[in-house]
Amino acid sequence: MTHSARMNATRTGSVAAFDDLRGLGTVLDEDGRRYPFHCTAVSDGTRHIEIGRPVIFTLAAGHLGRLEARDIVAL
Numbered sequence: 827m828t829h830s831a832r833m834n835a836t837r838t839g840s841v842a843a844f845d846d847l848r849g850l851g852t853v854l855d856e857d858g859r860r861y862p863f864h865c866t867a868v869s870d871g872t873r874h875i876e877i878g879r880p881v882i883f884t885l886a887a888g889h890l891g892r893l894e895a896r897d898i899v900a901l
Contacts, residue, residue, distance in 0.1 A: 843877060875898070
C-alpha cells in the first residue's frame with residue numbers, strides 16, 4: 827500500500843490517551859500503531875473524547891510531516 831493510500835483509507839482503533847488541558851491525544855489503530863491527534867480532529871466538534879472509546883479515523887501529514895489521526899468519529 828502506498829503512503830497516500832494509507833493516508834486516505836478509513837481506519838479503526840481506539841483512543842489510547844487524551845489530555846483535556848492540552849487537547850492532545852493518541853489513537854491506537856487495529857494494527858497496534860499509535861497516531862497523535864488534537865481535539866480539533868474530532869469530527870463532532872467536541873473538545874473531549876474518552877480513553878478506550880472506539881473510533882474510525884483517517885491519516886494525514888501533520889506537524890513535521892509525521893502522520894496523525896484526523897476526521898475522528900467516535901463509535
